[in-house]
Amino acid sequence: KQEVTQIPAALSVPEGENLVLNCSFTDSAIYNLQWFRQDPGKGLTSLLLIQSSQREQTSGRLNASLDKSSGRSTLYIAASQPGDSATYLCAVWSRDDKIIFGKGTRLHILP
Amino acid sequence: DAGVTQSPTHLIKTRGQHVTLRCSPISGHKSVSWYQQVLGQGPQFIFQYYEKEERGRGNFPDRFSARQFPNYSSELNVNALLLGDSALYLCASSLSGPWQPQHFGDGTRLSIL
Numbered sequence: 001k002q003e004v005t006q007i008p009a010a011l012s013v014p015e016g017e018n019l020v021l022n023c024s025f026t027d028s029a030i031y032n033l034q035w036f037r038q039d040p041g042k043g044l045t046s047l048l049l050i051q052s053s054q055r056e057q058t059s060g061r062l063n064a065s066l067d068k069s070s071g072r073s074t075l076y077i078a079a080s081q082p083g084d085s086a087t088y089l090c091a092v093w094s095r096d097d098k099i100i101f102g103k104g105t106r107l108h109i110l111p
Numbered sequence: 112d113a114g115v116t117q118s119p120t121h122l123i124k125t126r127g128q129h130v131t132l133r134c135s136p137i138s139g140h141k142s143v144s145w146y147q148q149v150l151g152q153g154p155q156f157i158f159q160y161y162e163k164e165e166r167g168r169g170n171f172p173d174r175f176s177a178r179q180f181p182n183y184s185s186e187l188n189v190n191a192l193l194l195g196d197s198a199l200y201l202c203a204s205s206l207s208g209p210w211q212p213q214h215f216g217d218g219t220r221l222s223i224l
Contacts, residue, residue: 004153034212034213036215041220042217042218043115043201043215043217043218044154044201044203044213044215045215046212046213046214046215049212051210089153091153091154091213093210096167097159097166097167098156098167098169099144099156099159099167099213100156101146101153101154101155101156102153103151103152103153104153
């Protein structure tokens, strides 16, 4: 059974710092892994999607990596800004056609 | 282009009632998925539909059902509501199957009294 874990559960960092969010999964038989952000009371906004055959994806200040063999993904945020404050979720699509989310990391950027 | 739209935005029901939630995908998207998100948790997968057929189902009781219409919109139905069904219900659409990025609506907040 696929399980997705995100560490830490919450993180506060000063504005301008670079930071890394972690996601681990137990079953490497995945289609892809997707990172989302969620603002309070809102739906999810897709940030990056990494196909199972890829190692990383980049969009602006965000870089996501995938190591399928070790069951790990990281989301790197460069030069953090107060607007980056949100909950960040990772999700894996398993090959049994189910998507499993982690519980998220609540990120607070201190001005 | 309009994003994923869900209706209603908020809903209050009592135990034992039935509820229908609606979702319109992004134009051109043929796959719709439903999720339940309890406060403080990540979304839990309920169903995925592609080309009007069920492609995946999460660990939810038979009180939960869904369907996809010829225009690719979708309904989620929940019967015999329980207090524990109170949650944010999210719908996501994608071009085709699970290898495509998921685009989410803002959800329906369901409260059971």
